[in-house]
Amino acid sequence: MKNKQPVADDAAEMIPSESHEEQEKEAPSKAKRSKPEDAGGEESVYHPVKLSRSDLYKPPSAEELNQLKEAESLFHCSLLKMQMEELLKEVALSERKKQQIDSFIQTVTKLIQTVPESPEVEVSDLSWLSSEVKVPFLLVPKATKGKFHMVPPASVDLIGSYPLGTCTKPRIRVDLAVTIPADVLHPKDVVNQRYPRKRALYLAGLAQYLASSSEIGTMRYSCLHGNRLRPVLLLTPPGKDSSSFTVNVHACPPPGFFKPSRFHPQKNNIRTEWYTGLQNSQSEGTEPPTPHYNSSVLGDLLPRPHLQFLSAVGSQCFAFADGVALLKVWLRQRELDQGTGCFNGFLASMLLAYLLNSRRISNSMTAYQLLRNSLNFLASTDLTVNGISLAKDPDSSAPSMEEFHNVFQVVFVDPSGHLNMCADMTACTYKQLQHEASVSMQFWDNPTVDGFHSLLMTPKPMIRTSDHVFQLCDLVKLQSSCKKLDLLSELMDHSGNYVHATLPFILSLLQQGLGQRISLLTHSLSPDPEWSVESEAPKHKAQPPLCFGLLLKPELAASVLERGPPADSPKSAEFRQLWGSRSELRRFQDGAITEAVLWDGKSMCQKRLVPRQIITHLLQLHADIPESAIRYVGALLDDVIKTGSEVPSTGEEESLLVVQSYDDLSRKLWRLEGLPLSITAVQGAHPALRYTQVFPPVPLKMDYSFFDKEKTSRSLVPKEGKPCPAYITPITVICHMEGSGKWPHDRLAIRHIRTAFHIRMGELLKKHHNYTCKPCPTHLDVWKDGLVFRIQVAYHREPQVLRESVNAVGLLVVRDNEKAQALEMATNHKPILTSTLHGLQQEHPCFGAVCRLAKRWLGAQLFSEDITEDTADLLVASLFLQPAPFTPPGSPQVGFLRFLNLLASFDWRNNPLIVNLNNQLAVSDYTEIKNDFMASRESLPVMFIATPKETKQSMWTKKGPTVQMLQRVVMVAAESLKLLEHQLMDSNQTQDVRVVMRPPLDAYDVLIQLNPKQVPLLVQAVDPPTVTFSRGAIAGSAGQTGGALPVVDYNPVTLYLAELREAFGDLALFFCDPHGGTVIAVLWKPKAFMPTPFKTSQLSARSVEVTGDEAKTIPNVEAILEDFCVMGKGLIKSVEARTEKWSF
Amino acid sequence: MAPSEKKHASNQACVIPGGFTVLPVQFNSDSVAQHKLYVKEHKVRSDRSSHRPMDRTLFVLNIPPYCSEDVAKQMFSQFGSVQSVELMDNPGPLAQDSGPKISKFFRPAAKQGFKVGYVVFENSSSIAAAKSHPHNVPLVVCTEKCRVKTGTQKWIQQYTESFIRTDNLQKIVDSFMEGYDKRKKEEEEKQKEEAKQQQEDEEGWVKVTRGTKARPHSEAANKKTLQTVIRKNKRKELMNFYTWQHRNTQKEHIAELRKKFEEDKQKIALLRVQRKFKPY
DSSP: OTHHHHHHHHHHSSSSTHHHHHHHHSOOOOHHHHHHHHHHHHOSSOOOOOHHHHHHHHHOOOHHHHHHHHHHHTTHHHHHHHHHHHHHHHHHHHHHHHHHHHHHHHHHHHHHHHHOOOEOOOOOOOOOOOTEEEESOOSSOOOOOEEEEOOOOSSSEETHHHHTTOOSSSSSSEEEEEOOGGGOOOOOGGGOOOOOOOOHHHHHHHHHHHOOOTTOOOOEEEGGOOOOOSEEEEEEOOGGGGTTTTEEEEEOOOTOOOOOOOTTOOOOOOOHHHHHOOOOOGGGGGGGOOOHHHHHHHHHHHHHHHHHHHHHHHHHOHHHHHHHHEEEEEEHHHSSSSSOOOOOOOHHHHHHHHHHTTTTOOOOOHHHHHHHHHHHHHHHTTTTSSSSSSSSSTTSSSSHHHHHHHOOSSEEOOOTTBTTTTOOHHHHHHHHHHHHHHHHHHSSOOOOOOOHIIIOOOOHHHHHOSEEEEEETTTTTHHHHHHHTOOOOOHHHTTTOOOHHHHHHHHHHHHHHGHHHHGEEEOOOOOOOEEETTOOOOOOOEEEEEEEEEEHHHHHHHEEEEEEEEETTTEEEEEEEHHGOOOOOOOOOOOOOEEEEOOOOOOHHHHHHHHHHHHHHHHHHHHHGGGGGGEESSSGGGGGBOSSSSSOSSHHHHHHHHHHHHHHHHHHHHOOOSSSSOEEEEEOGGGGGGGSSSSSSEEEOOGGSSSSETTTOEEEOTTTSSOOOOOEEEEEEEEEOOOTSSOSSSSHHHHHHHHHHHHHHHHHHHHHHEEEEEEEOOOOEEEEETEEEEEEEHHHHHHHHHHHHTTSSSOOOEEOHHHHHHHIIIIHHHHHHHHHHHHHHHHTTHHHHHHHHHHHHHHHHOOOOSOOHHHHHHHHHHHOOOOTTOOOOOOHHHHHHHHHHHHHHTTTTTOOOOGGGGGHHHHHHHHHHHHHHHTTTGGSSSSOOEBTOSSSSSSGGSOOOOOHHHHHHHHHHHHHHHHHHHHHHHHTOOOOOOGGSSSSOTTOSEEEOOOOOOTTTTSSSOOOOOOOOOSSEEEEEEEEOHHHHHSSSSSHHHHHHHHHHHHHTTTTTEEETTTTOOEEEEOOOOOOOEEEHHHHHHHTTTEEEEEEEEEEEEOOHHHHHHHHHHHHHTTTEEEEEOOOOOOO | OOOOOOOOSOOOOETTTTEEEEEESSSSSSSSOOOEEEEOOOOOOOOOOSSOOOEEEEEEEEEOTTTTTHHHHHHGGGGGGGEEEEEEEESSSOOOOSOOOOOOOTTTTOSSSSSSEEEEESSSSHHHHHHHHTSSSEESSSSSSSSOOHHHHHHHHHHHHTTHHHHHHHHHHHHHHHHHHHHHHHHHHHHHHHHHHEEEETTTTTOOOEEEEEEEBBBHHHHHHHHHHHHHHHHHSSSOOOOHHHHHHHHHHHHHHHHHHHHHHHHHHHHHTTTTTTTO
């Protein structure tokens, strides 16, 4: 106690409010200890941790010290480690579940062992089966030799992940191997599918027997990894647990029944004569090898040795099961773990075993390290070229690595040395796996990314991963491609599965054709079919359409020219062969004459679809797949932002025009002579100048007869009674003037001086360039090239002047205020954002289009008031700057889907969104931002976006959205994403992607319908309007310079909305689509409708109700509704009050 | 505060607790719904300004947005001739802007919401007339005589009125700047005068007056001096010199680590509660 005393005293010096430290000495120490437990109670809201002082400063134990030191040195990954441990708890099977499984397995085993015998029949004779149970096999060709009878199995064993302890939730599959007794089989059964058929018959026999039992829930057939030669019987327990797990019953031959050497990949086990039914003179020597068939039969022989091997390896490494589980989660999020040719959990375990055996990982590593090392291995090793083998010393009959590589695309040989475990995997799938692994490694090392979340928690469905996706819908058509590509032996090898036989050829064809345009070609793995035991096995064409995903290289993908070899080079024949009639000789500017293919495409949105032209052309030419069978999903969403000129365009060309015109103006401004102060900067501050305006302004020519004229300046003004004139967006340009002692130090005087600059600048522009100008106190409008630029002169010290004031004592105080912030926003932050995002557009050509789609959606869903243009652009920018776990979007469509996903899934409550523009933030900044954010979460905006320029306040989202609005945005985004992905991926759906752009209006209290005549942006509406109005402007052709100033920035809808919000902003929210919306949706604020006591300051639009002595006020709804009509006279068509849903 | 409770069957004034009389108002004669104005004579203790004489000023609440000052003047003139009308966003004294008069083009746009008004009549009898106005006879904003433009008409008018001749604008700017320069000069001279007074005369005397201080201090400057003092003091301090100091730093470090660890643990616990670890 005595030693401790000085310590306590010192502590008291440092931190005030230390009165009870003295008491502690007397008080029993026990009471003190119980305190921290109360503090750390389970609460669902994050509070900054408050440990009691005694807890923080108690002397540490050696163990605790070690632990803390370790966490300090590995801070970045210690959180990740903890998170992974939590994740493992989520996917691990509970003890209760294990008991359930064990008991069910016992009953099933018992049942199966008592299956009755049946008399011996011919294999082709199916009469012994009742009509309720069908054989899970496509019996093509029909004829088979051999005899079959049902007998109880030789043994029933658990195999696969469950006994190994690597089985994970969800989709729990327990594998049960049922050994067919040797007397049912014949060693020659390997040939001509006799064994697989007997295996199927045996399963059917089991199914027939089990059908009568009440202890089995449902029974279905499936096949192992989509391989029709290896059907399995799926059993589920009865009752309410039926969906919680499934038992897969496999039938296997007795161990060692077939000689492994029979399944050498060069050997033939299916005779052409039998398969085609034609008499052939071919001798056995020339029969084509059937490697896939061989390996699928061989695979049945080996599950038990594999299990033994894995459990031997796994028992040495304590984190083996956890490592496999993590790998499985990783694979599952990337859709690589299921279907034909997948990299399933079994392969994951085998991979870990390989790494352990080859000493790349050690037995003492944690699950975290296992995952990291295996991803590293996958990323750096190409199994399509250098296969790996688990066989330590294969016997002499085992095939060599080279022989494997000759017939299989991906090689990973099992411990026996005979089986290639990746036989069905295509090279593309492996490349995808490699790509995913290397992307994962990249962001794992990046401390600014939430590694855990991107690595293991984010699903990567193909539609959200690939830039373009296309589907082969009519799979029957692949039969003719088989013929065209002359694939009889492959077809035989795949036992008639023409989809899998042709797939590798189609993939290599596409890879060749797309060449440099893509960085990755992926394809969906056909899912394992499942069907009930009462129905026939489904045909090959019954599987869902094959999907292919393209990851584009943005700089090359949209090129319209495919330049081939010179005309005289030997390679030109090859080129001509590939492209067929599309290839032609062309002479280029450098004088070379080469073979070349020129694709169609004028505007950017057409050029983006060049890959589609290539794919349809190649598939038609080489594989006989008609265009109608290809469903290309790459630009279906572009429609909503297409502008109606003769060449369809999604705004890239128009934006470029605006930017060019702006550059010209900026140059002219710089050169102006005769201004009292010189210009220091000309900056654009408008979305159109960073390619993100939803509908970029187009040059217009005015029809003068449509307008009235203003008397003095001869400018055009809208005419009463005519439709509202075309809306002309003023494009904001900020013009900073040089600082000088002559600038006054007074806010009003500065404003007047700025006006003087506007006037002078206007005069000079008129004099030198004959531009029509309209100077105002706040800005100068310049009519140039059919566009209007709004120049605002800015003085860099003005915000500072606005902040300064002299208080009553004569003290000069600097106080931040809204006016200064708004000015700073307009003259500093917006121009900087505009130029930064302009740079981003140069780097990623589809950035602008993604912004346009995103903002079109926000507008259509009536959210554009809450999530402003700048906020939306920043959100989209974050997708490009920090794409993990994806790669930066390469097409507008995928970018838009990820934007919706970001809105729907980002945890705004607990995380700041950090948009690292220009890569200016360092790692330490990230932690600082996060700490600041956590410390003052409650006072910060609900949607917190930090940028390098501003990390504390989230100025872009300060004004909104509110909690309620953000909630709604999240909800609608999730719903839209679901719907849209479904629409894009499901070929049966009608193609109406506009569904996600139509807002649900039933949530609103009042709808104000507008008169389309007075809505100037009507043509931009989601659903094109049926009637159009002449609006006094001719698009696409800029008039001469000079002429009368057109009507600028006159939009009755925004004026009306502003009036409504000013008058009734306390009572209701107003929503409207800024792009041609013809309805204003009104939502009453429930709080405003509670009766409140009479107060002179809160009486707007309220009426008083007197009860006794008390006067309460409520909104005067009838009068308000009439005000809606009065204030919008001429603009509104009707006001629909949905009184039935009002609750007051 | 008991208004004469004359019991007429229908056309009596409606007075609510608080002393306000309810005046219904509607946009035009066809309107179905009415807003309610709440009026009372202007009565405050502090405000003694001349432009709101207490006996002749009517305090009006809840004036709809389409009622401009002119319209309100027209509307209230049925109770007697109106001298002036002031519309404001919130009740209270007029913001005292001592500054120079500025043109309407330089004034910030007024909010178009519901207003409170101070109607100054020429005769004090008008107040009583207004207060006894029957509650079932509404005032009308837009009449044959005085049309009120709303909607597209109003916006087109606004747009047209936003034009100003360049030379006029230049004139406004010039006259303002002239005034500004003059004021500036005056101020400078005054300061010079004061500075002169502060200086010593030949005999070394300084005249101390009660007048304003020579220069206003700036808050930023104050802070700066304070910080320099703190910094200076800090430099003098010895860190990690005594054993107890050293021990303290170590202790602080461990406490920091502990805190971080607890924070992480809590973060995880929180995420677990939110089921953030369910991968699919």
